[in-house]
Structure formats: structure tokens, C-alpha cells
Amino acid sequence: KQEVTQIPAALSVPEGENLVLNCSFTDSAIYNLQWFRQDPGKGLTSLLLIQSSQREQTSGRLNASLDKSSGRSTLYIAASQPGDSATYLCALTGTASKLTFGTGTRLQVTL
């Protein structure tokens, strides 16, 4: 059974800092990995999708990497802003297109 863990569970950084969120998983047989953000009481917003054959994806200030052999993915956020404050979830698509979510990292970017 796939288990997905995110570290840290919560993170507070001052505006402008670069930061890294970590996602680790136990089963490397995946089709893809996605990073989402969730604002309180809202649905998920897809940030980046990495196919299993890819190593990284970039979108604006976000960069996500995937290392299947070590069972890890990282989300790098450059020059953080208060608007980046949210919960970030990684999720893996395995067999039958089922998605397994990580535990989430709650990010607070302070002024």
C-alpha cells in the first residue's frame, strides 16, 4: 500500500525566502506525481504535474522534482510571498488512476 509523507507538517518563513517542501513515498510504481495547494475551505488547485518519466517541472516561481529511485519529490518555491500561504499537498497516481495524497505541509509566509 502506498504511503505518502510530507515534511515538515508546518512551516513559517518570512517573505522573500526560498523554501523547499518534501514529499516521500514508499512505492515507486507510479504514473505521475502532482503538487497541489489548498486554501482554507477551498478545493485543490493543481500546481505541477510530473510524469513518471520526468525528473522535474517548472512553473513560474515553482519547481518540482521527482526521484523515483529514492521515493522523493520536492517542491521548491522561490522568493516566497504572503499569497503563497496555504497547505501544499503532493499526490501520487498509482494503479487504476487512484490518487494517494500526502499529509500536507501548512505554509505561512509572513510580512
Next chain:
Amino acid sequence: GAVVSQHPSWVICKSGTSVKIECRSLDFQATTMFWYRQFPKQSLMLMATSNEGSKATYEQGVEKDKFLINHASLTLSTLTVTSAHPEDSSFYICSVLGISGELFFGEGSRLTVL
């Protein structure tokens, strides 16, 4: 990307009543939709996989008679919480499976059962 609409965004009901939540794929024909539930401060948990024209596949521990899922068309899936109780109060989110394997999510529906 696909636009997914959920309705209602929030609902309050009395214990024992049934509540229907709709999930629409507005610009994409979705053969597969997923329903998730999220309790406060917890991650999303998959409840069931909804396949157009066939019965939904439920995850272990999810009561299929309590959470009725209907996927009658390529653009609409519904989740009906039957005889709702306070412990069913949660945030319900649907998602649509895109061609590339990417998931597109609705805004979610917050259910409060009194």
C-alpha cells in the same frame, strides 16, 4: 485544463435527511470522476471512483448504501449522502481525470449535519 463545478458549495441539513452533491465537468467529457472526503486538518481521502455508465468502485470502509454515486453522463456525477448524521459532516471534493492523467478538482462542498 478541465473546469470542474461542484454544487452546492455548502449545505446544512438535519440529521436523517439526504443530501445530493453534483459534480460537473464543464469543458471535458469525463469517463472517470473521483469523490474525496476531507475532515478538518486531515488530508483528502478517496471515497470512490465513479465510472460513466457503470457502478462506482468504493474504497474500503466506505458504505456504498450510504454514499450513493451516480455517473449517468460524461459531464455529471452525483454523490448522495443518505440519512446523513453529524459524523458525515465533512468537506466533499470531486475530481475529473484528464487525458494526461492529471486531475482537476472541484471547489468542494461543505456539508454540515445538525
